Amino acid sequence: MNSLLTTLGGKLAERWLNLLVLPGALFLAAAAAGTTLGHRHWHDTDRLRAALDDLAIRPALDRAGTAALLVALLLLAASAASLAAQFLGGAIERYWLRFGRDRVSRALTACRARRWRELDTRYEEAHGDLSAAGGGPWPPPDVQARIENLAGSRDRIALRAPTRPTWYGDRVQAARERVHAAYGVDLAAVWPRLWLTLPEQAVRQIQSAQDSFAAAARIGAWAAGYALLACWWWPAALVAVCCAAVARSRARDALELFAELIEAAVDVHGRELAERIGLNGAESAVLTDEVGERMSELFRKGG
Numbered sequence: 001m002n003s004l005l006t007t008l009g010g011k012l013a014e015r016w017l018n019l020l021v022l023p024g025a026l027f028l029a030a031a032a033a034g035t036t037l038g039h040r041h042w043h044d045t046d047r048l049r050a051a052l053d054d055l056a057i058r059p060a061l062d063r064a065g066t067a068a069l070l071v072a073l074l075l076l077a078a079s080a081a082s083l084a085a086q087f088l089g090g091a092i093e094r095y096w097l098r099f100g101r102d103r104v105s106r107a108l109t110a111c112r113a114r115r116w117r118e119l120d121t122r123y124e125e126a127h128g129d130l131s132a133a134g135g136g137p138w139p140p141p142d143v144q145a146r147i148e149n150l151a152g153s154r155d156r157i158a159l160r161a162p163t164r165p166t167w168y169g170d171r172v173q174a175a176r177e178r179v180h181a182a183y184g185v186d187l188a189a190v191w192p193r194l195w196l197t198l199p200e201q202a203v204r205q206i207q208s209a210q211d212s213f214a215a216a217a218r219i220g221a222w223a224a225g226y227a228l229l230a231c232w233w234w235p236a237a238l239v240a241v242c243c244a245a246v247a248r249s250r251a252r253d254a255l256e257l258f259a260e261l262i263e264a265a266v267d268v269h270g271r272e273l274a275e276r277i278g279l280n281g282a283e284s285a286v287l288t289d290e291v292g293e294r295m296s297e298l299f300r301k302g303g
Contacts, residue, residue, distance in 0.1 A: 023085065024078030027225055034233025042235055085225065089218035096168040096217070096251065108165040116162050119154035126150055168255050175259040179266050184292035187266070189299040194273050198265060206261045212254035220247035 041047050100109040126147045158170040160177055176187045195203070223243035230237035270287040277298070279291050 021075060021078050024081035027081050028078055030236060031229055034229050034236055037233060039234050042233060085218055085221040088221035092217040092220045096166050100165040105165040109162055112157055112162040116154060116157045119150055123150040123154055171255055171259050175262050179263055183270060183287045184289035185266060186296035189296050193299055194265060194269060197269060197273050202265060209254055209258035209261055213251055213258060216247045216251035216254055219243050223247060
């Protein structure tokens with residue numbers, strides 16, 4: 001029992017150090033350096049060294065109790081900064097996945113939808129030109145490359161016609177629409193029940209993708225913090241840009257994986273859920289539209 005508690009305590013301390021103390025301490029150090037140097041002396045290491053020397057020679061720091069209290073306050077401040085970043089990261093997640101109800105979001109959704117339709121029209125025209133030219137099973141490489149480039153450009157905006165102001169929201173919406181088109185399943189109604197039937201390995205993979213998306217949002221929160229610090233020390237703007245780029249890249253990868261895993265869970269385990277609740281026709285090799293619609297209607301409970 002003691003060894004178990006020791007192991008758990010070590011893991012909790014390591015998690016607290018990695019998630020709270022280190023990012024917060026790094027930000028506090030950058031903030032202290034930035035406010036000391038300012039824009040004019042942004043690279044003056046001698047000025048920074050002199051400020052550290054002045055702090056070190058203060059009589060209060062010679063006392064062990066004062067030094068310990070100062071370290072504790074720094075740890076608390078670093079933890080508070082990281083907690084603030086986590087809170088802001090949650091807000092960023094909701095912002096990325098939001099519906100377009102306000103005026104700006106509706107305008108952004110309309111702009112994305114217009115670009116998507118233009119690329120989709122060009123993609124269909126390219127396919128039509130290939131068919132009119134009597135393209136066989138092996139189309140010319142240049143034509144195939146043009147079609148693939150158009151498809152890639154269109155899919156980078158959204159897999160389906162955009163209905164939300166961001167790619168992230170549209171990717172989640174696309175997963176819901178694709179599942180409904182394939183199986184007649186209302187993903188919002190079925191997913192909580194399907195989650196309870198998933199094997200542990202599938203649950204871990206989905207949670208890992210979701211955690212990666214949340215971690216990317218936290219990096220975006222730190223980008224906002226360093227952007228604010230840039231008001232006093234302009235090199236922090238470079239850190240903010242790097243954090244924002246990393247956050248965007250990781251968030252797209254994580255959400256793409258998350259959406260694919262959601263669809264895969266329905267593909268692999270949807271029929272098993274139908275069997276568990278005793279729907280007729282669930283003995284089919286695949287989940288049929290009829291069973292998917294009946295299952296969705298049952299789980300909506302008439303709602």
